Amino acid sequence: MKKGTQTDALTDEASKNLTAIAIAAVPGSTVDIKGAKSRDPPTGDSPTSEGIMVKCSQLILNSGNKRIPIVLGNDDYTRRLHKHIESVQQGLPLGIPNPEAWMCFILSDEVASFLAWLRQSDLEGQVNACSQGDLSTGQILSLITEAAGKQANILSETEQKSPFGPAVSRYMDTTKAVQAGYTFQPLTDWMPKLIREIVA
Template identity: 50%
Template sequence: MKNILILGGTRFFGKRLVRLLLDEGFKVTIATRGNTSDEFGDQVERIQLDRNDKTSLMKAVEAGQEWDTVFDNICYSPQAAKDACEVFQGKVRRYILTSTLSVYDPAPRKHKENDVNPYIYPVTLGGKDDFSYGEAKRLAEAVFLQQADFPVAAVRFPIVLGEDDYTGRLEFHIDHIKQGQPIGIPNLKAEMCFISSGEAASFLAWLRKQRVEGAINACSQGVVKLSELIGWIEKETGKKAVIAKQVRDEDKSPLGVPDSWVMDTSKAERLGFEFQPLRAWLPALIGRMSAER
């Protein structure tokens, strides 16, 4: 039986990933701070650690323990990446880092992986508070791809959506529109890509079987303009959105971007992964969530 370690697996797509791997018959260990309970009972083993503390990470990963695959959903800095490179040296056959669309800047074109090349990106060490989120993820990728002695793939996800999304990004828009509150969106014409929490988990589970290293983009097929997304919510709520460019910080859309923010997924598609059409699940999700609010 192969050993799988998931750093961060008690909520959202990490939780879904655990279920997929258990269904495939793997021995799964979840490593978190222990602040969030899970539903897996004795089906999984658990490790309690502070991902940002190297000593804690070293103590949690016992000497002699080897892993077929480590999924790292909670690496947010280059220092945390460097610590993992050292702690897991000689202990893992494959490492899959959850990265982000935020490594790219918004632009009126689809980003390809080489637009930000982690193999040559200059490394600067520091904690997550020393950098913006996007820069911290760029640097974490660079550390792993330049310094790890094990194979690493960095999955660049866009914003992940689902009824299990603890960040409440869709709920923000649904509630604001229902209550007639203004929403700050700088560019309604901007196009965005998304992925569902279920598809994100499926992609990670699929990637474990592929012999691919480096960065790889993953998002559902197609894009949607923010104006269209707002229109879907208006249709489901029966209310007209109040869109403004100048609003209080708490009314700024978590999806508000100055320009389009989309990715090219041809690399993953060439490897054989078939992404779901965005329009096959996002309007339906909005409908369900609007009915629940």
């Protein structure tokens, strides 16, 4: 049994539309999945990624719900990971109360795939989704410093606390989805690659 806090936290046609929900997802929210329908957002002929996210957040769903942790990706308009990388590159302080605390994450593309799979499944009720494994805030910063070639300026207390810096570890139990046949990507398969892409 993992020691930590189990969190209820929350970036082809399915992939394009549902990736937006993945990035727009807000930790703590719960969204139903099946029978999704959407309204067009007020965007132009070439909608921005934020406009697409708005469209996907307006999905009207009937049964089954998903809970997703922090969603990351190159198209994350919140730029959470980007801001951490920029802070390291610029030598800015990062408020990390407990570098040893670990968290769950998921890649935006995987949320799209997961939601498309979930719509076709017979699962009902709460279904958690997150990448296999976990990384501590300190491990994430180590990946950033290695890619950026600079050391992180970590402070236990600052006005700007990192969203990747929980005081205690948090995890999500994906047993229900895994037993139903879904295989989540290992976190260590995509996080280092994503960091390198953003640094470049």
